[in-house]
Amino acid sequence: MSYRNDVYAKAIEIRKKDIKALKDYYEQGLETLRQSDPHFKELENGIATAGSAAAVAAFSGDEAELLKMQTLCQKLNAEKQKILDNAGLKKPEVLCTLCADTFYKNGGLCDCIKKIAKQITFDDLSSSLPLENSTFDNFSLQFYSDKATEGGVVPRKRAENILAKCKEFVEDFPKNSRSLLFMGEAGLGKTHLSLAIVSEIIKKGYGVVYGSAQSLFSAAEKEHFLFNSSSEQEDALLSCDLLVIDDLGTEFLSSYTSSLFYNIVNSRLLNKKPTIINTNLDFDQLENRYTARITSRFIGEYEMKQFVGLDIRQQKALK
Ligand SMILES: [Zn+2]
Numbered sequence: 001m002s003y004r005n006d007v008y009a010k011a012i013e014i015r016k017k018d019i020k021a022l023k024d025y026y027e028q029g030l031e032t033l034r035q036s037d038p039h040f041k042e043l044e045n046g047i048a049t050a051g052s053a054a055a056v057a058a059f060s061g062d063e064a065e066l067l068k069m070q071t072l073c074q075k076l077n078a079e080k081q082k083i084l085d086n087a088g089l090k091k092p093e094v095l096c097t098l099c100a101d102t103f104y105k106n107g108g109l110c111d112c113i114k115k116i117a118k119q120i121t122f123d124d125l126s127s128s129l130p131l132e133n134s135t136f137d138n139f140s141l142q143f144y145s146d147k148a149t150e151g152g153v154v155p156r157k158r159a160e161n162i163l164a165k166c167k168e169f170v171e172d173f174p175k176n177s178r179s180l181l182f183m184g185e186a187g188l189g190k191t192h193l194s195l196a197i198v199s200e201i202i203k204k205g206y207g208v209v210y211g212s213a214q215s216l217f218s219a220a221e222k223e224h225f226l227f228n229s230s231s232e233q234e235d236a237l238l239s240c241d242l243l244v245i246d247d248l249g250t251e252f253l254s255s256y257t258s259s260l261f262y263n264i265v266n267s268r269l270l271n272k273k274p275t276i277i278n279t280n281l282d283f284d285q286l287e288n289r290y291t292a293r294i295t296s297r298f299i300g301e302y303e304m305k306q307f308v309g310l311d312i313r314q315q316k317a318l319k
Contacts, residue, residue: 022092173242
């Protein structure tokens, strides 16, 4: 996966800031000690003086004096270290042991920078939906009727079953998480549950891209035509750990987005990367719009869940 240079530049800036923040924290701690503990300041001065004296002794070949000054330095340093330990102040270690925070390795960028660049692209692509509003805990089953429909489905049972499936998806991620297709009319909780999954998976430290089909596809399309090649946004859609496509069926379909969508479904399955798709379309409508080569993938490889019930947003509004 390769990124435009500006994404890498941004990633390096972020890393530099993190490193500086750690250094600043340490320096501030030292400054506080100097001001609150005169002995600490004396020790620092003593170490500097003994160090210079040791250098002079080494230069003039005075071995006895050199040894004396070195011993003094060690003693003062040990005392200083004790104060630092008591204050819980530790000299910052490198953030990345692969590149020792130089950002480069073997003539290329280090993985630590690539990882941040990847996250920047995921964030750029993803909608800024308020994830905290949609959790498993505030997914309310009371909006689903416990009376069977004409088709013999009990909406609340169905919702319970889907909720359990979603929790399982998070639990086993990414090993046993089969891709999910959420079907059903608007306002039945498809987006709510997808976002609940998204925030749990982000908490686990995985790279997640989520958004409406319209926003995800058009972002990739724009970049594709701007740079006349496969873009990093397209790569992000293919390679992120979890992709959530909301509202499939409402997007503008071009020949580019059609083939992009097929490519997303297909290569993510091949690479065992889970995808969650929400749609208000029924199966026939999906097949008409995206052809059987897509729907046959859904049948064969996706776990399809049909949401049943009455529009929850309408129910809440009527209360
Ligand atoms: Zn590194």
